[in-house]
Amino acid sequence: MHRREIPLTLLVLMFISTSEETCTSRLHITAVEGEPFYLKYCSSSSEHENKTATIKWYKNESHGPLELSSSSSPRIILLDYVLEFWPVHLNDSGSYSIRMGNDTHDWKLNVIRRPKHSCFTEKQIMSKSVEVKKSLQVACEHGYYQKLVNRTLLYKNCEKIENNQNPFLKKNAEFKDQGYYTCMFFLLHNGKLFNVTKTFNITIVGDNSNIIPALLGPKLTHVKVELGKEVQLNCSALLNEKDVIYWNIWEKNGKDPNVHEEEGTRIRTSEGKRLASKILRIENVNENNLNFSYNCTAASEGGIDTKSFILLKKDPVDIPGHIFTRGMIVAVLISVVIVCLVTVGAIYRVDLVLFYRHFLGRDETLTGNECRHAGISYFTVLFRSYINKH
Ligand SMILES: *[C@@H]1O[C@H](CO)[C@@H](O)[C@H](O)[C@H]1NC(C)=O
Numbered sequence: 446m447h448r449r450e451i452p453l454t455l456l457v458l459m460f461i462s463t464s465e466e467t468c469t470s471r472l473h474i475t476a477v478e479g480e481p482f483y484l485k486y487c488s489s490s491s492e493h494e495n496k497t498a499t500i501k502w503y504k505n506e507s508h509g510p511l512e513l514s515s516s517s518s519p520r521i522i523l524l525d526y527v528l529e530f531w532p533v534h535l536n537d538s539g540s541y542s543i544r545m546g547n548d549t550h551d552w553k554l555n556v557i558r559r560p561k562h563s564c565f566t567e568k569q570i571m572s573k574s575v576e577v578k579k580s581l582q583v584a585c586e587h588g589y590y591q592k593l594v595n596r597t598l599l600y601k602n603c604e605k606i607e608n609n610q611n612p613f614l615k616k617n618a619e620f621k622d623q624g625y626y627t628c629m630f631f632l633l634h635n636g637k638l639f640n641v642t643k644t645f646n647i648t649i650v651g652d653n654s655n656i657i658p659a660l661l662g663p664k665l666t667h668v669k670v671e672l673g674k675e676v677q678l679n680c681s682a683l684l685n686e687k688d689v690i691y692w693n694i695w696e697k698n699g700k701d702p703n704v705h706e707e708e709g710t711r712i713r714t715s716e717g718k719r720l721a722s723k724i725l726r727i728e729n730v731n732e733n734n735l736n737f738s739y740n741c742t743a744a745s746e747g748g749i750d751t752k753s754f755i756l757l758k759k760d761p762v763d764i765p766g767h768i769f770t771r772g773m774i775v776a777v778l779i780s781v782v783i784v785c786l787v788t789v790g791a792i793y794r795v796d797l798v799l800f801y802r803h804f805l806g807r808d809e810t811l812t813g814n815e816c817r818h819a820g821i822s823y824f825t826v827l828f829r830s831y832i833n834k835h
Pocket residue numbers: 491494495496497498
């Protein structure tokens with residue numbers, strides 16, 4: 446199946462922000478300074494129809510409730526059930542209430558600073574999870590301000606997504622699509638441009654359809670080991686969440702004390718598959734560990750899969766590798782030194798003979814320096830034997 450066909454044929458998992466309520470039902474609200482902001486009373490339809498009751502808005506100040514009116518601040522607009530801020534400031538934090546006849550409704554507004562290093566605040570995030578390979582859609586639509594939107598930009602992790610003339614993301618979800626998607630709406634109000642953001646925390650979740658567990662690698666693996674060394678056998682399988690993977694390490698007469706089953710690990714591959722691994726550690730390998738089938742099994746409701754590891758003794762090497770290498774280096778160096786000495790000796794043979802004769806002649810006149818005498822005598826013997834050989 447081609448990837449492009451998938452969204453048409455599979456269930457489309459999508460979210461469009463217009464479906465969200467535009468009225469403010471939560472009691473505690475967070476707003477970001479500098480952004481346009483509104484409070485909208487979630488009125489029931491009957492109240493909507495009957496507008497005889499006068500609607501009043503209040504802000505609770507320290508000295509008591511203060512009635513708000515559009516004339517109290519050019520930033521504030523009252524529209525029946527809606528209180529708008531163009532924009533909201535830090536000092537707008539506080540309690541607000543709407544009164545219609547005997548009915549009142551309260552909100553607590555907390556205006557926070559605009560984040561310095563991010564294009565969104567963590568307090569204003571909608572979380573969504575999308576299954577991998579299913580359709581991922583991010584539609585930048587603003588339920589309340591849509592009519593005022595002049596331009597919209599889409600960001601992923603605060604980096605502008607290229608070519609988003611029409612900021613609407615639609616693709617097949619991949620794991621790398623996970624991240625924070627921010628729609629930035631530019632609103633034109635009284636000739637001034639404002640911006641307001643909406644951010645989705647999108648998590649890509651794996652495919653939850655069941656698979657038949659499959660161990661990685663060949664059914665039978667021979668592992669060459671040295672006696673006395675440690676060996677680790679890695680058993681890995683792709684499986685489902687509830688499936689298990691384990692080693693069958695019990696011999697007829699119990700378990701070898703040098704065989705240890707390590708804690709298993711589970712990761713998600715980039716394709717969303719579950720990869721489970723379990724290491725069997727055999728320390729100080731002995732003869733008993735050879736020719737034994739160490740079997741690893743992955744089991745699920747749907748069936749099992751088993752693979753075997755057999756340890757074989759590695760052909761013995763007389764000299765361990767590092768000692769052999771060192772020995773070779775020393776041998777080569779000694780050979781080079783000897784060749785050099787011989788070459789130098791051959792070239793300067795006559796000079797050396799003359800030099801030593803001269804030296805020996807003087808030496809015989811010297812007295813009282815036993816140390817030097819002994820040394821020179823030794824060299825003389827060596828040198829003479831060398832000269833004689835050539
Ligand atoms: C509107 O309210 C008034 C009194 O507040 C009531 O007499 C009237 O029947 C209401 N109308 C509707 C349509 O609910």
